[in-house]
Amino acid sequence: MAIISFNNITKNYKTGFRKKKTALRDFSLDIHEGEVFGFLGPNGAGKSTAIKLLLNLIFPTTGKAEILGRRVADREIKKLIGYLPENPYFYDYLNPIELLSFAGKTSGMDSLKIRKKTESLLNTVGLWSERKRAIRSYSKGMVQRVGLALALIHDPKVVILDEPMTGLDPIGRKQVIDLILKLKSEGKTVFFSSHILEDIERVCDRIGILVNGRLVRIMDIKSESLTRPLEEIFIEEVEKAGGARE
Numbered sequence: 001m002a003i004i005s006f007n008n009i010t011k012n013y014k015t016g017f018r019k020k021k022t023a024l025r026d027f028s029l030d031i032h033e034g035e036v037f038g039f040l041g042p043n044g045a046g047k048s049t050a051i052k053l054l055l056n057l058i059f060p061t062t063g064k065a066e067i068l069g070r071r072v073a074d075r076e077i078k079k080l081i082g083y084l085p086e087n088p089y090f091y092d093y094l095n096p097i098e099l100l101s102f103a104g105k106t107s108g109m110d111s112l113k114i115r116k117k118t119e120s121l122l123n124t125v126g127l128w129s130e131r132k133r134a135i136r137s138y139s140k141g142m143v144q145r146v147g148l149a150l151a152l153i154h155d156p157k158v159v160i161l162d163e164p165m166t167g168l169d170p171i172g173r174k175q176v177i178d179l180i181l182k183l184k185s186e187g188k189t190v191f192f193s194s195h196i197l198e199d200i201e202r203v204c205d206r207i208g209i210l211v212n213g214r215l216v217r218i219m220d221i222k223s224e225s226l227t228r229p230l231e232e233i234f235i236e237e238v239e240k241a242g243g244a245r246e
């Protein structure tokens with residue numbers, strides 16, 4: 001069974017009177033259990049649209065998305081998903097301990113478990129020493145790190161991250177890579193978008209390239225080792241598909 005599945009999804013946004021923007025066109029993709037899948041595509045390709053559909057934050061015009069064989073509208077699957085949005089925004093008068101504790105309680109975790117998980121996650125994302133500061137005083141990269149911890153507090157089976165490395169320094173990027181590999185070793189399924197090809201190559205089993213809402217290529221980069229730099233393949237696919245924008 002696919003853990004994440006997009007079935008023939010088309011998504012149109014209304015952009016004005018009788019005007020629409022097609023962000024996804026007949027998009028189908030299956031992500032398998034325990035897989036790390038990297039989602040690539042130029043700005044505006046439709047990556048965040050696909051991700052938001054999985055979280056049921058927006059709805060497809062046609063087609064359907066499923067997680068663990070259930071429609072994404074099913075509230076039960078929310079508990080099994082960890083999500084980092086493209087632009088994370090929090091109650092920023094809280095410090096990360098308070099925020100994670102609040103999120104843990106909302107997910108039905110007990111206090112001891114919350115405390116342990118919070119400490120381990122804040123260490124993993126390099127924020128333990130800053131834990132008592134309100135998030136409002138954090139830098140952009142630090143907020144991104146809080147977002148990652150928040151996505152994982154409830155130990156989700158399926159992890160969906162929209163550009164997790166964005167805004168992070170090289171140490172932060174390495175921490176995210178190690179974190180993704182740790183999640184994989186625990187049997188989690190990870191689906192994430194990124195523009196950082198080097199990181200994608202280091203961590204993914206498969207990648208998909210999206211251009212203008214169409215999935216133009218899927219590559220199994222663990223088994224067919226790349227004979228050419230990913231950047232070259234990426235640029236070629238974007239150009240073949242008619243460039244980044246219509």
Ligand SMILES: Nc1ncnc2c1ncn2[C@@H]1O[C@H](COP(=O)(O)OP(=O)(O)OP(=O)(O)O)[C@@H](O)[C@H]1O
Nearest residue numbers: 013015021023041042043044045046047048049050
């Ligand atoms: N709410 C919206 N209303 C109208 N158009 C939208 C809306 N959200 C996204 N779009 C358009 O849909 C297309 C896909 O956007 P999306 O955010 O999914 O791209 P992306 O691949 O995540 O890009 P990036 O790499 O810049 O994050 C873009 O042309 C964008 O302008």
Ligand SMILES: [Mg+2]
Nearest residue numbers: 047048049086
């Ligand atoms: Mg995006």
